[in-house]
Amino acid sequence: MTTTTIAGHEVEVNEEGFLTNPAQWSEDLAPELARLIGIETLTEDHWKLIRFLREDHAAMGETATLRRASTQTGMPVKTLFTLFPVKPAKKMAYVSGLPKPKGCV
Secondary structure: OEEEEEOOEEEEEOOOOOEOOHHHOOOOOHHHHHHHOOOOOOOHHHHHHHHHHHHHHHHHOOOOOHHHHHHHHOOOHHHHHHHOOOOHHHHHHHHOOOOOOOOOO
């Protein structure tokens, strides 16, 4: 585990850069995390997914899969790929300050 500074916040991250303590995340950290993976602006749809993931993680104890995020938010998987290109589940978790979902490589 490594400590780093992102957007002025000292946070603990794993070898892939994911926050290891979701409690260290804040909404003002999310735009910088997004920028680090090539997402320049977080839209209201981005925030809807981020907030869902944070709430769902708190309730379920694990990060929601792409399918769960899609069905629970009503956003088609195609939209998730548009908002978080290439590896949406992994990128959504990263920006949300959560562990990557089980099954992500």
